[in-house]
Amino acid sequence: MKDFSGKILFITGGASGAGLGQAKVFSEAGCKVVIADIRQDHLDEAMAYFKEKKADVHAIRLDITDREAYAAAADEVEKVYGGPPQLLFNTAGVNAFGPAEASTFEDFDWVIGVDLFGIINGLVTFVPRMIKAGKGGYICTVASMGGFMASSGCTPYSVAKAGAIMLMECYMQALKPYGIGVTCLCPGGIKSNIDQSALTRPEHLANTGYNTDEKTMEFEHNIYQTVGVDPVDLAKMLKQAIEDEQFLLIPTMGPGMDPAVMLRGTLERLVNYCTPEGMKRQAEMEKKRFEEMRQHLPQGANPYAGAADAGWGAARKDLTWVKPRQGF
Numbered sequence: 001m002k003d004f005s006g007k008i009l010f011i012t013g014g015a016s017g018a019g020l021g022q023a024k025v026f027s028e029a030g031c032k033v034v035i036a037d038i039r040q041d042h043l044d045e046a047m048a049y050f051k052e053k054k055a056d057v058h059a060i061r062l063d064i065t066d067r068e069a070y071a072a073a074a075d076e077v078e079k080v081y082g083g084p085p086q087l088l089f090n091t092a093g094v095n096a097f098g099p100a101e102a103s104t105f106e107d108f109d110w111v112i113g114v115d116l117f118g119i120i121n122g123l124v125t126f127v128p129r130m131i132k133a134g135k136g137g138y139i140c141t142v143a144s145m146g147g148f149m150a151s152s153g154c155t156p157y158s159v160a161k162a163g164a165i166m167l168m169e170c171y172m173q174a175l176k177p178y179g180i181g182v183t184c185l186c187p188g189g190i191k192s193n194i195d196q197s198a199l200t201r202p203e204h205l206a207n208t209g210y211n212t213d214e215k216t217m218e219f220e221h222n223i224y225q226t227v228g229v230d231p232v233d234l235a236k237m238l239k240q241a242i243e244d245e246q247f248l249l250i251p252t253m254g255p256g257m258d259p260a261v262m263l264r265g266t267l268e269r270l271v272n273y274c275t276p277e278g279m280k281r282q283a284e285m286e287k288k289r290f291e292e293m294r295q296h297l298p299q300g301a302n303p304y305a306g307a308a309d310a311g312w313g314a315a316r317k318d319l320t321w322v323k324p325r326q327g328f
């Protein structure tokens with residue numbers, strides 16, 4: 001897709017971070033943008049910005065895990081703009097850090113509910129409407145580099161993001177005959193508000209096995225501000241990927257962080273897991289991995305230093321049977 005002018009774009013998580021960056025870039029490119037978000041304060045702030053710009057942006061408060069509300073949001077788009085969107089960006093997401101073995105059912109239900117089922121809800125709601133409208137279109141999902149690397153420090157997130165990548169590849173195959181393209185964006189870090197994820201966690205899923213005190217949120221915030229890409233820059237990269245109909249977009253995080261190298265490492269890891277010799281090779285590689293990553297951080301800074309002191313990625317304090325985390 002090259003011409004965005006007059007196209008209707010629906011963005012989940014469109015009121016903050018990556019989604020807000022997308023709303024800014026694509027409204028400037030001529031799209032009529034719907035920003036759907038669970039946080040009313042984020043929606044209000046974003047709408048104040050777009051009103052000043054006189055941009056054609058419509059806000060809908062939506063929890064993407066609520067299927068009935070999602071269908072109502074889709075109806076609202078048709079009412080406001082006269083038809084279903086030609087572009088759907090599944091960008092909303094949450095994260096939670098803590099040891100896999102401390103995870104509760106609620107940790108899995110919440111993170112996978114938003115980060116994987118939220119996307120599924122978007123696809124099942126909108127894809128039939130887009131196909132029936134017969135105008136083709138484009139779907140983008142924001143997964144994560146974390147979908148390629150197992151992380152025992154945010155397991156529900158890694159699972160959801162790996163699932164999202166596979167989900168989108170299946171939909172890319174399925175939607176080709178309808179003229180609907182698909183891009184899966186897998187960033188490594190974004191300057192965003194994702195460290196505030198816990199604020200939108202529903203009461204009935206509040207039981208967590210992770211340490212979630214304010215100190216950890218502050219620590220996490222600093223990490224994203226250090227290693228993260230600017231959301232508007234990221235959205236510009238996404239626009240280019242859509243114009244080029246490129247399925248995977250993995251923005252580099254700097255020198256030595258070439259996406260192709262990272263993907264080859266992923267493949268090599270899986271091959272290594274298939275033999276005892278490979279298992280040993282993999283253990284050696286793992287040892288080197290974080291050291292290499294640290295060397296390439298901006299100005300040699302290591303934003304992960306002090307994680308243990310901040311209790312970031314630790315288990316809930318009363319789960320004394322959980323061993324302290326190694327690494328970071």
Ligand SMILES: NC(=O)c1ccc[n+]([C@@H]2O[C@H](COP(=O)([O-])OP(=O)(O)OC[C@H]3O[C@@H](n4cnc5c(N)ncnc54)[C@H](O)[C@@H]3O)[C@@H](O)[C@H]2O)c1
Pocket residue numbers: 012013014015016017018019036037038039042062063064065091092093094095114118142143144145186187188189190191192193194195196197200224228
């Ligand atoms: N921040 C990073 O470093 C990073 C890295 C890789 C991938 N990502 C992914 O980027 C996407 C955007 O996140 P971000 O970093 O811009 O964070 P963000 O918190 O700034 O934006 C996410 C938005 O999604 C909304 N949201 C959360 N739960 C929702 C729900 N149930 N229904 C509707 N809206 C909901 C939030 O209110 C927020 O406004 C996410 O999918 C995230 O996993 C982020």
